[in-house]
Amino acid sequence: SQTIHQWPATLVQPVGSPLSLECTVEGTSNPNLYWYRQAAGRGLQLLFYSVGIGQISSEVPQNLSASRPQDRQFILSSKKLLLSDSGFYLCACGTVSTGANVLTFGAGSRLTVL
Amino acid sequence: AQKITQTQPGMFVQEKEAVTLDCTYDTSDQSYGLFWYKQPSSGEMIFLIYQGSYDEQNATEGRYSLNFQKARKSANLVISASQLGDSAMYFCAMREGISYNTDKLIFGTGTRLQVFP
Numbered sequence: 001s002q003t004i005h006q007w008p009a010t011l012v013q014p015v016g017s018p019l020s021l022e023c024t025v026e027g028t029s030n031p032n033l034y035w036y037r038q039a040a041g042r043g044l045q046l047l048f049y050s051v052g053i054g055q056i057s058s059e060v061p062q063n064l065s066a067s068r069p070q071d072r073q074f075i076l077s078s079k080k081l082l083l084s085d086s087g088f089y090l091c092a093c094g095t096v097s098t099g100a101n102v103l104t105f106g107a108g109s110r111l112t113v114l
Numbered sequence: 115a116q117k118i119t120q121t122q123p124g125m126f127v128q129e130k131e132a133v134t135l136d137c138t139y140d141t142s143d144q145s146y147g148l149f150w151y152k153q154p155s156s157g158e159m160i161f162l163i164y165q166g167s168y169d170e171q172n173a174t175e176g177r178y179s180l181n182f183q184k185a186r187k188s189a190n191l192v193i194s195a196s197q198l199g200d201s202a203m204y205f206c207a208m209r210e211g212i213s214y215n216t217d218k219l220i221f222g223t224g225t226r227l228q229v230f231p
Contacts, residue, residue, distance in 0.1 A: 032217055043205060043223040044159075088157055094217035101209070101217035102149070105159035 002027040004106035006091050012112045019064075019078040021109045023091030026072070033074040034092040034103065035066055044090065050074060086113045116141040116210045120222035127196045127229055134181070135191040135225045137206030143167075146210050148189040149219060150180065153203040162204075165189060196229045203227075 003026045013019060025031055032051050036044040046059045048066035056066050063082050067075045074091055088110050092103040117140040127133035139148065150162040165173045165180045173180045181190040193200055203226050207219040 034218060036221075044207075044221040046218055046220065049218050090157075090159060092159075101147075102161050102164065103159075103217060103219055104161070105151075108157040110157070 002031065002093050002104055004091055004093050004104060006089075006106035006109050008109060009107065010110045012114060013081050014114055015083055016080045019076070019081050019085070019111070021076040021089055021091075021111070023074040023076075023106055024072055025074075025093050028072075028093065030071060032094040033068065034094070035074065035076050036090045036092060036105075038088040038090065038108075040087070048076070081113045083113050086111055116143075116146075116208055116220055118206050118208050118220055118222035120206055120225050122225045123223075124226045124228070127193075127227065129198060129229055129231050130195055132192060132194045133196055133227065135193070135204050135206075135227065137189045137191065137222060139187050139189060139206075139208050141187075141208065141210055143210045146208055148180070148182070149207040149209070150178070150189075150191045151205045151207060151221075152200075153205060153224070155202070159205070163191070193227075198229050198231065201227060201229045 005024045034049045035047045037047050038044050050056050050068045053068055064078050088108050090108045091106040094101050094103050119138045146167045148165045152160045152162055163173050163175045163178045163180050165182045172182050177194045179192045203224045205224045206222040209219050
């Protein structure tokens with residue numbers, strides 16, 4: 001089974017500063033990768049997904065971008081953070097298989113923008 | 115457009131009792147999948163149970179069962195014999211289609227379950 005590593009676990013950044021959250025996956029190859037954001041007390045909103053290296057699809061227009069430089073690496077970035085970027089960011093991995101394609105999530109990165 | 119609705123922001127249940135968490139969905143697809151995830155206070159998302167739209171029987175996984183009523187577009191989670199460790203946020207989610215090219219999910223807003231002794 002796959003394991004997802006996310007870092008940093010917690011981050012406090014000032015408004016206008018850059019951001020880089022990293023996600024790496026072990027135990028699978030050619031996975032579909034996802035970035036979700038969870039605002040305080042809310043559900044999960046899909047931000048980006050990727051079906052392969054260099055292939056990024058954005059679900060909502062925003063201040064963030066994503067990149068997939070390697071098969072099992074997914075990076076979430078921003079050049080200038082906004083207060084509204086605060087939240088809990090979860091990386092997820094899905095694999096192509098028969099039956100249910102279950103998303104496996106990382107432990108998350110909690111971002112506070114001040 | 116697909117949508118997941120969880121109308122219970124919070125639920126309380128006594129230990130060892132059963133509890134039902136509600137979920138309704140909206141989709142125009144004939145093929146879809148429904149999921150329930152548990153999120154403890156640590157924040158991780160833990161997969162609990164899956165139901166495919168063509169599955170004729172309700173899914174069960176240990177103490178979890180999914181009460182799937184296709185005509186009503188509901189997929190309620192039933193937790194039997196609640197335990198204190200079941201206290202968490204619970205999210206219903208849907209995947210539209212059975213395409214192998216994507217397995218992205220949309221989520222409801224969640225229900226916070228608190229189990230008391």
